[in-house]
Amino acid sequence: MKQLSNSVLYLLSISAGLIVANLYYNQPLLNQIALTFNVTESAVSNVALSTQLGYTFGLLIIIPLGDKITNKKILRVDFIVMILSLIAAAISNSLILLIISSFFIGFTSAIPQLFVPMAAQLSDDKGRGRAIGIVMSGLLIGILGSRVISGFVGEEFGWRAMYYGAAAMMFALFLLLKIKLPKISPNYNGNYLDLMKSLWFYFKTESSLRLAALRGALAFAGLSAFWTTLVFLMEDSFGYGSSVTGAFGLLGIVGALAATVVGKINDRVSKNKIILFSILLLILSWGIFLVSANSLIGLVIGVILVDLGLQALHITNQNIIFSKFPEARNRVNTIYMVGFFIGGAIGTSFGAIAWQHFGWTGVSVLGILLSFIIGIVHLSYNKKII
Template sequence: MSENKGLPKSLLYLMAFGAGLIVANNYYNQPLLGLMARSFQVSESEVSNIPLFTQVGYAFGLLFLIPLGDKFNTKKLILIDFILIILSLLIAAIAPSLVVLIIASFLIGFTSVIPQFFVPMAAQLANPNQRGKAIGVVMSGLLIGILGSRFMSGFVGEYFGWRSMYYIAALAVALYWGLIYYKLPAITSEFKGTYKELMTSLWFYFKSDSNLRLASFRGALGFAGFSAFWTTLVFLLEDVFNYGSGIAGTFGVLGICGALAANVMGKLSDRINKNKVILIAIFIMIAAWLVFYFSTASIIGLIIGVILLDMGLQSLHITNQSIILSGKSEAGNRINTIYMVIYFIGGALGTITGAQLWEMFHWKGVAALGILYTLLILIFHLLYKKPITQ
């Protein structure tokens, strides 16, 4: 950003690119679930444990790794973590059984938390009146990575097999490691206590910050619906439309249109009341789920719903993070840890419940579940929101 000497535009976009590249590791599996199920000759519900354990692993990585950014040199932590990511991806690529792939998926999720170092880093380096914009840029990269990963893995899986995707991902991560080794600044920490004291402080921030608790709850429920959708979409496309993993992945590209709203909403959250932005995001998500409910046999409806769902969720997510990262820069990693752990617990819940609703009621059951989650966000937001002027 030209306005901020502490956060050059080149570094901001390098972090945004890295956020997308690394978080993509958590989502390559979703369009490949059908291929994996056939490869190991297991059911759809059994193979859904792969994205479930990836999300659980991510939540554990957030809980136990990200707080370390407030205690140690963040750059060194990131460089070490990259090596662990590469090893996890290679284990997935050679997995001889579903059990090994599930374990590897947990490790991929556990190690692929680097984007959550980048978000508080961007907030810390940015000028206060540019914080939402900086978070929005990094999150746009992250979200494009999430959605673009589905297109990439769907294409690679269909033409080269699902294992090839993990080899490609390992190579890409290794190349990016070289870039950040030279470009990423070393940020010293302020926390001088023990690891136990560091982890104990998480509870202090959670119980003392009502905005953090509400933002975490909103994010978790939003991501629950999002995960339910992406876990079951590939089954709908295969069962109803006879489409393979390539088409399932293409829906990720469509979602990028909605994800780009993250950058816009980041700027908007610096200028207008954040509670208003949150309400707009909630109603967009409700509209998306209503479209999905009536789109069991309509590709056009699914396309519209994907764009709306991503737009709504990412707008909600960006605004949540802008709220919780305003101030307390010395604890930014821990604040973000609390939010993101609860966020991904919501994602795991959505994966489990989405798979179960699919087994029992198919697509309409999944859509009804998404409507329920989003209505709960609205109810709790209206009941517990606090006045926010910035």
């Protein structure tokens, strides 16, 4: 099997982070956007919700094509729509236009999920966990770092400047990928309809895939509820703006940097043990959030733990499904990530509702309940399918 070179591996990692950042630039900016359009906190949360829903549809429609069409062709069309969507968001003169633009930003920003199966495909069994971990490290650093960047840019230059900057960044990245990214020839010979039908076949017949998707969805629902409402907590309890909220992303990067370590551990330690440890970390982090509505130190500790818990759970889930289904890694990753981001979209919506009616206590209790449900589901079914 052709080995994955470190240069290509880190290119995939960096690219994944830069592209996926598009999904999260809006979160520290929600308060500014609400003021611009004179809407409620609940209404403006639809910007984040629309972005995540777009990403989910992008996963479902675009990523399976990685098993059929060369990556170069997919990237060419995707980047054109992505850049136009970012510009449209920057010039939006109403909330509804921004929500529509955000959907297409999310839709086109799904392509990093082509990079994770690519890394798994080009790695041997002993190095697969490490490769997944490195790509996921870049992806998660992009998620977390995006909030730091957008928080600063939003406070200094306004929220529209962030979208203009992202469009310019994506244009430069496209040129780099066009030159450096190796061409991957897919091995699926059926038509697109059969390709999509096979998604249902894998979902229906493989219980380990369904369980991994459910674990990931519940965990990401909690994290999305946290990041969607943190900007409101920081404003109400501490009087801080978007730059401080975004700076919390730096703390989450501590967990993201552990991706390589988690990946290596996945190659040696029981995946069941890693999953149980991840669930305990999630429960602990949400318990800390519950008592930290007025404590920056508590919030700092909670952010580090919740990101580390999600990171360990997510990489382990992907290692399980990629190892079991080597002939269809893009398709099983599609199923897993669609579930993952449906969970994120639900978490964003429920987090906003919990905040509006019960404040930070409601958000924290929601996170605790979601984490306990992960544990219950996993302990009930994992012996049968892992």
